[in-house]
Amino acid sequence: MLTYVVRRLLVAIPTLWGVATGVFIMARLLPGDPARVIAGVLATPEQVEHIRHQLGLDQPLYVQYLDFIGRLLRLDLGVSAHFGSPVAAEIASRIPYTVALAVTAIAIAVILGVSAGIGAAIRRNTPLDLVISALSVFGISMPVYWLGLMLIVLFAIQVHWLPAAGADSPTSIILPAFTLAVFSVGLIARITRGSMLEVLNQDYIRTARAKGAPFRRVVLKHALRNALLPIITTIGLQFGSLLGGAVLTESVFSWPGVGRLLLDSIFFRDYPMVQGLVLLFAVTYIAINLLTDLLYAYVDPRIRYD
């Protein structure tokens, strides 16, 4: 088990190096001059040049690259071109918001999605199944931007129950989390339903039922546990992408998470910030994939990592 984890972590190193190099090149392939963006249209060419020098953008590309990788090895992400403060500090100040939003949304998605999926599977081809399946398609295809605004109109403007935007009260998280969860609820419900149906047709389920095990126990213990692998994979992937920031939801609700930070940083051509964020997302994905794989072994005793 431990050797497996260590091996996986070692494999992550070349992956991260590849990501770092890729994002370094891609950021610089974008047209536009970061120094000009920072200086604004009214600045003189000397002032633009001064800023370019301060950012080190007047150095040859390979020097910039070696500097970037060198810093990275010392776990230094550099200084944001836009904010003028360390990238790591900026990202760290946004992470709690993103994590809070992602955890809340995934919790909502798991509770609603898994229950709805189980419900649809055991009541297969009934009106309930039809309603749940229709709603999950609805959830998957709903544009979050529109949904978010509609929820704001309803809950913040019409009935004044919840804040419309921002992150300054404990109830602020409800609307963005729910908006964000809607897609995942639909997806998780569909996967759960499919996976459960496959299992429910197996002989051992019939055996369990024939033995006289209560229906509840059969569904949750015998069926769900065996149907869990694809569900866990889906949840893991969803969680990973939620942690990568939900740009649209964060924008509609003015939620100061990392997704909006990335979008802004791209528009400002803030190379160090874009590099830092993309690396963070890569690390998050690698970690979540590893955790998902470890969870497989826990859920399914047949899987062993030696």
Next chain:
Amino acid sequence: MKRRLLTCLTAAGLLLAACGQATSAPSGGAPKQGQTLTVAIGIDPDTLDPMRQTTTTVQNIVQMVVQTLVQVNQQGKIEPLLATKWEQSADGLTWTFTLRQGVKFTDGEAFDAQAVQTNMSRVLDPSNTCPLCGIMPKAVKSVEPVDANHVRFTLSEPLASDLFLGLLSEVTFGFLAPQTIQKGTPGYQDQEQPVGTGPYVYSERVKGDHVTLTRNDHYWGKEPAYKQQVFKVVPEAASRETLVRSGQAQVILSPPAADIPALQHESDLKVLLAPDDRTIFIALNTTDKQQPLLQKPEVRQALNYAVDKNAIIKSTLFGAADPMTGPMAPSLFGYCQQPAYQYDPNKAKQMLQQAGAAGMTLKLISPTGRYTQDFQAAQDIANNLRAVGVNVQGPQTMDWPTYLATINVPPANATVDAHLLGWAPGYLDASQQMTIFDGSQIPKKGLNTSYYDNPQVNALLQKAATETNRQARAQEYCQAEKMVWNDAPWIFLWVQRFPIVYSAKVKGVSYVPNESFNTVYAQPA
């Protein structure tokens, strides 16, 4: 398994509750009437250092904390602020300012001639970043205290008073407490927690979310009504609108333009379409090699006649602009009105035909979301031009840095024939507007992106920059404006208005006609 799943979910719930706690800003109970004014702004400030900032929204916030020697009032005129009077020597090379007495920075330091010198030497230090310093570092030779309450600026060449005082009115040249910007400390290069002499004090900032200012209870001037003002970062226009509709914010800037008519009908909201100095125009490549017809002034004039400015303002900008009546906004010193290019498609068609330009092709680009309804307006303009037989390719659009990189190129590298752009001088003097018609400002030197180069105009602009006689100076600009208007390096479009929406429960929300809002003396209605 079921129990484990439940435990897991409960744990997640607890974790989320904990995170929710950690991320919520200290709110300290429900605010009382007149306690807090919340203003929703569209951008997250990159910096709060007056020296380093480049955007009007940031200027508006910082101006409540940091003050300048002089300021621009609502009529666009210069008036005293931290200086009570000033004198210019006969040769125009020295300026002596009398400072307001008894003014203190909010850290207790006195505002005096020494403080002025400390600040000016920081801002003018070439090793510091000061994007909006403009000509100041070159123009100012020295700043010296005469006594505690008088300070003398010595210039290396005479500057027109409107230009010099206009520059000094910008918050770029605002005064920070000397202790916070000592040379050799980090604050010398970047001071993100400005300490000034203004009616409000910087108190907190959560990046990406808000900036909070609290009232300066020892302010030397009139005391503001609100104890606290919160500037909330809300990038989406539609979300800003929901904030003022739900009562979570009392003031918002720039709602979605399409909603302005509906907002004007709301009884509990007020819409202020504040005069602004941002001109919106289509810059034409006057030295175009791909489309040499654009080199002819009569072709460019014809394009001006072809665009129905009034109709586009009414239907696409929802009234949030006024047609241009000269190459600059009327609020600028030096503006003089020019005869309008009245919409006349037949005349335009005829002129194009006479110039041999019937059916000419024109490649047009426009930014999206940078100015009010910019791309939508560009589409209307393209249709107007097509109606007179111009074969318009586009409008194409791209993100701002790409756009800037496309238009900010020397003439030889130009790839488009026409581009939509906006230009807003920071202070209300013709000089900063007219630089964009100055032949010495062709990219990469400046942003004269129509590549307009008229020696007569250049000479007039150079003369006006150092002219000390105000009347003569206004005349020089007027002459230059007339030539520019006739040569038509732009399709002159409109002067944008700056929409501010606020709750009817608030009064005293004000503006300065250089794209500034002013909530210092807002109060509960």
